[in-house]
Amino acid sequence: xxxxxxxxPGDGIGPEVAAQAVRALEVVARKFRHVFEFxxxxxxxxxxxxxxxxxxxxxxxACVASHAVLLGAVGGPxxxxxxxxxxxxxxxxxxxxxLGVFANLRPVNVHPSLIDASPIKPDRLxxxxxxxxxxxxxxxxxxxxxxxxTRDGHERAFDTLEYQDFEVRRVVxxxxxxAQGRRRKVTSVDKxxxxxxxRLWRQVATSLGQEHPGVSLDHMLxxxxxxxxxxxxxxxxxxVTENMFGxxxxxxxxxLAGSMxxxxxxxxxxxGPGLYEPIHGSAPDIAGxxxxxxxxxxxxxxxxxxxxxxxxxxASAVERAVNAAIAEGCRTADVGGALxxxxxxxEIIARM
Numbered sequence: 001x002x003x004x005x006x007x008x009p010g011d012g013i014g015p016e017v018a019a020q021a022v023r024a025l026e027v028v029a030r031k032f033r034h035v036f037e038f039x040x041x042x043x044x045x046x047x048x049x050x051x052x053x054x055x056x057x058x059x060x061x062a063c064v065a066s067h068a069v070l071l072g073a074v075g076g077p078x079x080x081x082x083x084x085x086x087x088x089x090x091x092x093x094x095x096x097x098x099l100g101v102f103a104n105l106r107p108v109n110v111h112p113s114l115i116d117a118s119p120i121k122p123d124r125l126x127x128x129x130x131x132x133x134x135x136x137x138x139x140x141x142x143x144x145x146x147x148x149x150t151r152d153g154h155e156r157a158f159d160t161l162e163y164q165d166f167e168v169r170r171v172v173x174x175x176x177x178x179a180q181g182r183r184r185k186v187t188s189v190d191k192x193x194x195x196x197x198x199r200l201w202r203q204v205a206t207s208l209g210q211e212h213p214g215v216s217l218d219h220m221l222x223x224x225x226x227x228x229x230x231x232x233x234x235x236x237x238x239x240v241t242e243n244m245f246g247x248x249x250x251x252x253x254x255x256l257a258g259s260m261x262x263x264x265x266x267x268x269x270x271x272g273p274g275l276y277e278p279i280h281g282s283a284p285d286i287a288g289x290x291x292x293x294x295x296x297x298x299x300x301x302x303x304x305x306x307x308x309x310x311x312x313x314x315a316s317a318v319e320r321a322v323n324a325a326i327a328e329g330c331r332t333a334d335v336g337g338a339l340x341x342x343x344x345x346x347e348i349i350a351r352m
Contacts, residue, residue, distance in 0.1 A: 002035040003067040003309055006273075008043040008059075008095075011088060012282025013292035013341075014072025020294035020345035021070060021301040027349050028305065028314045039066065043095065044074030044088040044282075054091025060098045063273060068308035069099070070301060071277035076284040096136050101267035101275050103171045104134040104246065105178075105303070108233075108253045108263060111326050117258030117335040120230060127234040128256055131178060134246025135171045136267055138163050139197075141243050163197045163242065168204040170270075175240035176212040182237055187218045189225045189241035189249070201242060222249070229253055250279055259334040261293025264300035266307050274308040276300040290340045293332040295322055298348060321351040 007022060009015035022038055029036045041059045048054055063069045074088040108130040115122045143160030150156065172188060179186050188205040190198035202219055209217035220228070222245045228235065229249065233256050241249065254260040260280035267275040278296030286292055299322060306315035330347040331337020339347065
C-alpha cells in the first residue's frame with residue numbers, strides 16, 4: 001500500500017513524541033512492504049510564530065489531500081495570553097472542521113502492569129475497557145455568536161451552545177455501531193435536566209436506541225458520569241457525549257490508565273482523512289528533556305493504520321508491541337520508570 005501521511009509535530013513535547021510514532025510507522029512500512037510518504041508541516045504556536053496564523057490554508061489543503069494526519073500537540077505559555085486574537089488551539093479547531101472529523105474516539109484501557117500507577121484503588125480498575133466517543137465539530141467550541149462586549153458598564157463574554165439533530169444522530173449512531181463489536185452497551189451523557197441542547201441530544205439518542213435493539217442504552221447526566229468514571233469505571237462500555245463534556249471526561253478518564261501519556265485518540269468523519277493524536281497537551285514543563293511518554297502517540301499511529309488505512313494486522317502488531325514492552329517493565333517517568341522518550345520507543349519497536 002502507498003499512503004501519504006501529513007505529520008504536524010506542533011509545540012512543546014509534540015515534536016518529540018511525533019518523531020517516535022513516525023519511527024514506528026516506518027518499521028511497519030518496511031516489515032509489511034508498504035510505502036508511507038511523510039509530509040511534515042507547521043501547525044499551532046510554531047505556525048503563529050512563522051506565519052501569524054495557527055493553521056495556514058496551504059497546510060489545511062495538504063491535510064485534506066492526504067490519507068491521514070498525525071498530530072503531536074499544540075500550545076504553550078508563549079501563546080497563552082487570553083487577550084490574543086490568534087491562539088494555537090484555533091489551528092486544531094480549524095483542522096477538525098476542515099477535515100470534517102465529527103467523532104473523536106478515545107479508548108481507555110488499564111494495563112494490568114500499570115494498575116499501581118493510577119491513584120485509583122486497584123479493585124476499581126480491573127476490567128476497565130472504555131471507548132469514549134466525543135462529538136467534535138459542534139457545541140460551545142464552534143457555536144456562534146461568541147465574543148465580548150460591554151453592557152451597562154460591565155465587560156461581558158458569551159459563547160453559544162448549539163446542536164442540530166443530524167450532528168447528534170451521526171455520532172450517536174457511530175457509538176451504537178461500534179458497541180456491536182464490543183459489550184453492546186452505550187451510555188449517552190448529557191445535561192438534559194438543564195440544557196435544551198441536551199434535551200435534543202437525549203431525544204435523538206433515544207430514537208436511535210429503538211433502531212438498535214441489540215444494544216442497550218443508558219442515559220446519564222454528565223456530573224453523575226464524572227463520578228462513576230472514578231467509582232465504577234468498569235461499568236462503562238461505549239460512552240458517547242457532546243464536545244465539551246467529552247473533552248473534560250476523557251482527561252478525567254486518563255487517570256484510570258495512570259497517565260495522559262498512555263492514551264491515544266482518533267478523529268474520524270465520513271470517509272475522509274482521519275486525524276490522530278495523543279490526548280495529552282504540549283507539556284511545556286518537560287519539553288526538550290527527552291522524558292515524554294511516546295506511548296499515546298504510537299498507539300495513535302496504530303489507530304491511524306486501522307481506521308484510515310484499513311491495515312488492522314499492522315495496527316495489532318504495533319499494539320502488541322506496546323503491551324509487551326509495558327508488561328516487561330518498560331516505563332517512562334510519568335508511570336514510575338526512567339526510560340527516555342527515544343528509549344521507550346526503541347523498546348516498543350524492538351518487539352514489533
